[in-house]
Amino acid sequence: MRGVWMGFAVVGFVLLVWGASNFPQAQAQRPVGVAERGQPGELLALSMDVEGRQQVTVVDPRRQVMAVYHIDRNSGAINLRSVRNVQWDLVMEDFNSGSPTPREIRSIADQR
Numbered sequence: 001m002r003g004v005w006m007g008f009a010v011v012g013f014v015l016l017v018w019g020a021s022n023f024p025q026a027q028a029q030r031p032v033g034v035a036e037r038g039q040p041g042e043l044l045a046l047s048m049d050v051e052g053r054q055q056v057t058v059v060d061p062r063r064q065v066m067a068v069y070h071i072d073r074n075s076g077a078i079n080l081r082s083v084r085n086v087q088w089d090l091v092m093e094d095f096n097s098g099s100p101t102p103r104e105i106r107s108i109a110d111q112r
Contacts, residue, residue, distance in 0.1 A: 064090065 044059040054071040064087040070079045094101045100108075 042060065042062055044061065046057045046059070048055050050070075053073055056069045056071065057066060058069070059066045063085075065083065065085050067080065067084075068082040070081050071077070072079075089095075093103060
């Protein structure tokens with residue numbers, strides 16, 4: 001458990017240092033909901049337990065890129081497992097979706 005908290009502390013510290021260099025003014029000086037380059041809320045982080053380790057997924061919606069990290073529970077070591085630009089994934093209509101595909105459903109709906 002100590003390793004997980006250490007991993008979170010390292011990720012938090014990196015994000016804090018990165019944020020401090022990119023956000024010179026106080027957060028209260030910006031209206032809520034403004035998303036400009038380098039502004040808070042630009043990155044999304046999701047955390048879950050996977051196969052005895054902590055998995056953190058970081059998503060950059062602006063760049064349409066995601067990264068997956070595994071954090072060892074005992075040592076707190078953080079390993080980058082995968083990075084992917086999902087821009088082209090998101091324009092696919094279906095992939096490994098089985099039948100009926102979205103195209104088949106649309107065809108049935110158009111016939112009615």
